[in-house]
Amino acid sequence: MDHLTEKMLSSEKLFGGRVIDLYLEEVELPNGKTSTREVVKHPGAVAVIALTSDHKMVMVKQYRRPMDRILVEIPAGKLEKGEEPIVTAKRELEEETGYTTDSLSHIISFYTSPGFADELVHLYLAEDLKVMTTKAELDEDEFVEVMEVTVDEALTLIQNKEIYDAKTAYAVQYLQLKSGLGE
Amino acid sequence: MDHLTEKMLSSEKLFGGRVIDLYLEEVELPNGKTSTREVVKHPGAVAVIALTSDHKMVMVKQYRRPMDRILVEIPAGKLEKGEEPIVTAKRELEEETGYTTDSLSHIISFYTSPGFADELVHLYLAEDLKVMTTKAELDEDEFVEVMEVTVDEALTLIQNKEIYDAKTAYAVQYLQLKSGLGE
Numbered sequence: 001m002d003h004l005t006e007k008m009l010s011s012e013k014l015f016g017g018r019v020i021d022l023y024l025e026e027v028e029l030p031n032g033k034t035s036t037r038e039v040v041k042h043p044g045a046v047a048v049i050a051l052t053s054d055h056k057m058v059m060v061k062q063y064r065r066p067m068d069r070i071l072v073e074i075p076a077g078k079l080e081k082g083e084e085p086i087v088t089a090k091r092e093l094e095e096e097t098g099y100t101t102d103s104l105s106h107i108i109s110f111y112t113s114p115g116f117a118d119e120l121v122h123l124y125l126a127e128d129l130k131v132m133t134t135k136a137e138l139d140e141d142e143f144v145e146v147m148e149v150t151v152d153e154a155l156t157l158i159q160n161k162e163i164y165d166a167k168t169a170y171a172v173q174y175l176q177l178k179s180g181l182g183e
Numbered sequence: 184m185d186h187l188t189e190k191m192l193s194s195e196k197l198f199g200g201r202v203i204d205l206y207l208e209e210v211e212l213p214n215g216k217t218s219t220r221e222v223v224k225h226p227g228a229v230a231v232i233a234l235t236s237d238h239k240m241v242m243v244k245q246y247r248r249p250m251d252r253i254l255v256e257i258p259a260g261k262l263e264k265g266e267e268p269i270v271t272a273k274r275e276l277e278e279e280t281g282y283t284t285d286s287l288s289h290i291i292s293f294y295t296s297p298g299f300a301d302e303l304v305h306l307y308l309a310e311d312l313k314v315m316t317t318k319a320e321l322d323e324d325e326f327v328e329v330m331e332v333t334v335d336e337a338l339t340l341i342q343n344k345e346i347y348d349a350k351t352a353y354a355v356q357y358l359q360l361k362s363g364l365g366e
Contacts, residue, residue, distance in 0.1 A: 002253075003326065003328075004244060004245060004246045004253055004326050004327070004328060005246050005253065006246050006248060008248075008251075014197070014198055014205075015197055015198065015205060015207075015221075017207070017221040018219070018221065019221050019298070019299050020221050020223070020299050022197075022198060022205055024198075024200070025248060027248060029324055029326065030246075030326045031326075033323075033324070035324040036201070037248040037249075038198075038200040038201065038202050038203050039248055039249045040203070040223060040249065040299075040300075041249075042296075042299070045298070061187060062187060063187045063188050063189050063213075064294075064297045064298065065189060065191075065208060065210060065220040065222055066220075066222045066223065066224075066294075066297060066298075066299060066300055066301040067294060067297060067301055068191075070185075070187055070188065071294070071297055073297065076298075078298075108341065108352060109347075110347060110348050110349040110351075110352045111247075111249075111250065111254070111347055111348045111349065112295045112296045112348070112349050113225075113295045113296050113300060113302055114247045114249060114250060114254055114256070114347075114348045115202070115228070115247065115249075115259075115261075116202050116203050116223075116225070116249060116302075117223075117249055117296060117300065118249040118250055119296055119299075121349070140216075141212055141216070141218040143186065143187050143212065143213045143214075144187070145186070145187060158291065164292075164293060164294055164297075165293050165294045165295070165297045166293040166294065166295050166304070166349040166350065166353060167349065168293075169291060169293045169353060170349060170352060170353050170356065173353065173356045173357065173360060174356065176360055177356060177359055177360050177363065180360065180363050
């Protein structure tokens with residue numbers, strides 16, 4: 001064992017839910033002492049920077065229960081069991097926005113809350129968007145409103161705390177950087 | 184009620200921990216049907232982009248139990264009850280890196296996992312770093328190793344998935360953007 005790694009001594013599943021599972025784990029610290037860790041297990045998710053032909057970002061407004069408020073976010077959703085992230089990305093884009101595309105490229109993946117959860121978000125860029133003739137169905141407990149905004153408008157939404165989550169803030173910065181570099 | 188907002192019908196606390204609490208909530212959806220939401224409550228956190236005089240980012244390597252691996256992240260930590268985020272930022276910088284500063288400015292705050300958790304991270308920029316003569320103590324179950332990397336080295340760490348979390352990826356992009364704009 002190196003000077004940073006913890007060794008798991010026991011793991012108790014406290015809750016198994018539709019979205020997350022919760023474990024309470026006892027660990028041996030690098031100095032030989034013990035401690036407990038609260039660990040949320042999540043199936044992973046995708047998020048999509050969807051750019052229209054006039055360079056707008058497709059956003060979804062949706063109510064988020066943990067904050068008890070409506071947020072503006074890039075389209076996103078959980079991985080189904082065994083699903084390739086790029087397949088999830090296409091499906092969530094279709095379900096949430098009514099757009100589809102064959103042009104999806106992976107940008108980056110990142111853990112969202114490494115201190116207590118293993119959620120990994122895979123971020124994709126979607127271009128050459130086409131409006132679907134038959135709109136895909138949202139999940140039955142999902143209600144969203146679609147918006148299209150310029151990067152400048154997105155920056156204003158960040159100022160106003162309507163865009164208020166890490167993946168969407170990352171996405172806006174990504175596009176600022178991409179345009180700033182003249183790509 | 185608007186066409187997006189859910190109404191909470193009941194909330195059951197399933198777990199109260201050192202870091203997070205877990206609630207199972209029943210909600211009324213905008214269409215009048217009911218559903219359940221799994222909600223993790225977190226006290227909130229800070230993260231710090233700490234820049235040395237030679238323009239390096241101060242990073243901490245630490246083991247993260249949810250992923251069972253070591254990650255390279257910007258210094259970060261949870262808010263103590265009632266603590267102002269800027270106070271937490273200074274404290275975590277001191278404890279984790281041995282640097283201190285009087286120059287801390289707020290960059291942005293964002294929710295990390297709005298689908299299931301209310302964790303809000305407040306991101307600060309720390310400049311004019313001074314080495315502390317007496318190193319502040321880490322929490323007794325915290326073990327970290329400090330690194331200083333250029334933005335280019337950080338981009339390589341992202342490629343190698345050693346930097347693999349949202350706040351640190353955002354921080355690297357922030358500095359790319361700042362330098363690209365000639366600030």
